[in-house]
Amino acid sequence: MSIPLDRLYNYIDDMSRQIRGGPVGVYRFYPHGSKKIQDLTSLNVMSEEEFFTSPEIYCNDQEPLNYDLYTTGLSARSPPSEVLEVLARKGIEFPRLNFRGQVTNIWDQAILLHSETRSTQVEQYRSSQFIPAYYWCHAVIALDWFRYAQHVVQHKQVSKTFLIYNRAWAGTREYRLRFADLLITHGINNHCKINIRPVDPELDMHYNLHKFNNTIWQPTQQLENFFPLNTAPSHYSADFDLEDYQDTDIEVVLETLFDDSRLHLTEKSLRPIACAQPFILASTHGALEYLRGYGFKTFGEIWDESYDQVEDPQERLLCIVDLMQKIADWPDHVKRQKIALASSIAEYNKKHFFSTKFFNLIHSELETNLVGALTRLEQTNTATVYLHKRQMFRSDPELFQLMKNLKKTETREKTAELAHYYNNRNVQDIAHVQNCPDVKTSR
Numbered sequence: 001m002s003i004p005l006d007r008l009y010n011y012i013d014d015m016s017r018q019i020r021g022g023p024v025g026v027y028r029f030y031p032h033g034s035k036k037i038q039d040l041t042s043l044n045v046m047s048e049e050e051f052f053t054s055p056e057i058y059c060n061d062q063e064p065l066n067y068d069l070y071t072t073g074l075s076a077r078s079p080p081s082e083v084l085e086v087l088a089r090k091g092i093e094f095p096r097l098n099f100r101g102q103v104t105n106i107w108d109q110a111i112l113l114h115s116e117t118r119s120t121q122v123e124q125y126r127s128s129q130f131i132p133a134y135y136w137c138h139a140v141i142a143l144d145w146f147r148y149a150q151h152v153v154q155h156k157q158v159s160k161t162f163l164i165y166n167r168a169w170a171g172t173r174e175y176r177l178r179f180a181d182l183l184i185t186h187g188i189n190n191h192c193k194i195n196i197r198p199v200d201p202e203l204d205m206h207y208n209l210h211k212f213n214n215t216i217w218q219p220t221q222q223l224e225n226f227f228p229l230n231t232a233p234s235h236y237s238a239d240f241d242l243e244d245y246q247d248t249d250i251e252v253v254l255e256t257l258f259d260d261s262r263l264h265l266t267e268k269s270l271r272p273i274a275c276a277q278p279f280i281l282a283s284t285h286g287a288l289e290y291l292r293g294y295g296f297k298t299f300g301e302i303w304d305e306s307y308d309q310v311e312d313p314q315e316r317l318l319c320i321v322d323l324m325q326k327i328a329d330w331p332d333h334v335k336r337q338k339i340a341l342a343s344s345i346a347e348y349n350k351k352h353f354f355s356t357k358f359f360n361l362i363h364s365e366l367e368t369n370l371v372g373a374l375t376r377l378e379q380t381n382t383a384t385v386y387l388h389k390r391q392m393f394r395s396d397p398e399l400f401q402l403m404k405n406l407k408k409t410e411t412r413e414k415t416a417e418l419a420h421y422y423n424n425r426n427v428q429d430i431a432h433v434q435n436c437p438d439v440k441t442s443r
Helices: 006-020 048-053 081-089 120-126 137-145 147-151 175-185 234-238 242-246 267-274 287-293 313-328 332-353 356-380 384-394 397-406 412-424
Strands: 025-029 040-042 056-060 110-114 130-134 160-164 192-194 248-254 279-282
Touching (some): 006 025, 006 056, 006 137, 006 356, 081 397, 120 130, 130 356, 137 147, 137 267, 137 356, 160 313, 175 313, 242 248, 248 267, 248 313, 248 332, 267 279, 267 332, 279 287, 332 356
Parallel strands (some): 025 056, 110 130, 160 248, 248 279
C-alpha cells in the first residue's frame, strides 16, 4: 500500500524516546503493507553506539501476526550468509529470532508492537525473546485517512439497503466468497451494493482454481454471474466514497480476520463510523464488544446482534446473513423508523471517533503499554545473550577472522566497553510502573 505512514512511526519513536529518556530503534515494514522480512527496516539511521545500546521496537501493527512466516527467512538483522555457511559446516545451529534474526546489541529481548488481542500468536512471540505491547494501530491510521469525513454532511438517496466492500479474498479472507454465495442463496443480493473480484489481486488466481485453506468457504455458484466486477485498487480502503454511503442504509463490514480466534479490527470497521453509517460487523466473535470497550455504541436495541457472540465462524456467518434477510424484509414504515434510530447512534459514533476523548484514549493506551514494555525490558535485561554470542565467535579463529573481514564485529575493547556501559548506565526512573499488562488498558 503506497500510503505515507512514517508519521505514525515517528510518533511512536518520539513517544518511546520520551519514555526512556534516550534513543530507541524502531523497525517497520517499508513500503507499508509489505509482509516481506527484508522490508522490515529501521526508521532512523543510528550511530554505532546507538545501534548497540538502544532497545529495539519491531512494529507488526498493521497486519495480523504470523510467527511462522518469519522463523526461517533471512533479514538485514540475520548473520551474513558466509557466517551461516561456516556455522553449518561446524555443526553449530545459530538461533533465528524471528524479526530480530539475531541478537546484535546488549538487549536480551526486543519489544513487539502489535494490534491484536486474544492471540496465541502474541504468546509465541512472548516465549521467543520478545516483549509484546498492544495498541489499536488502525484507530490512529483511520483518524488520519478518514479525517475529511468529519466535515461531510450526507444527503441520502437510498437505492440499496446494504453497502458491502468485497475486494480481496485470499488468505484469511476466504470467507468473503462464501458470504457472497449466501447472499444469492438467501435471495438478498439485489438488496446489496456489492462488487466481487473473481481473480484475487494477491494470488492472481480465479477462485475456481484456488485451493481453499478451509473448504467450507468455497462458493457453490459462479459469483460473477450475479455481481458486478470489482476493480478497486489496493489503497481503496484508505479512502471513503461519499456516493456509496448516500446510496445505502447499512454497511456490512467484511473484516480481515473472521475464521480465527483473534480480535484484530482494521480501518474497515472504522470507516462506517467515520462516515456516520450504521453497520453490521463480520469479524471474529466479540468484535462489537471490543468496539464498545472504546466508547462506541452498537445497534443491539434495533436489530439482533447476538451473531457477535457466536464462536463458530460458519454459524456466525449464517447468523449475519439471516439478520440481513430480516432487515431486507422489514415493511417500509418499520424500516424508516429503525434506520432513523440506527442513524442517531451512527451520528454519536462519528462524534466520538473524531473527539479529543477518543484520541486521548488511544494515545494513553499506547503510552501505558510502551512504558510497561520498556520497564520490563530494563528490569529483565542481563546482556548475557549478546556477550555469550561474542565469546562464541571470538573463541573460534575461523569465525573471528571471517567476521573481521566482513567488518561485522567490534574489538575486544568495544565489547568490554559495551558491558561496562550496560552495568553502569543511568536507567531512567520508571520503576513505579509495575506489571503493566500487555492488553487493552482498563476503562
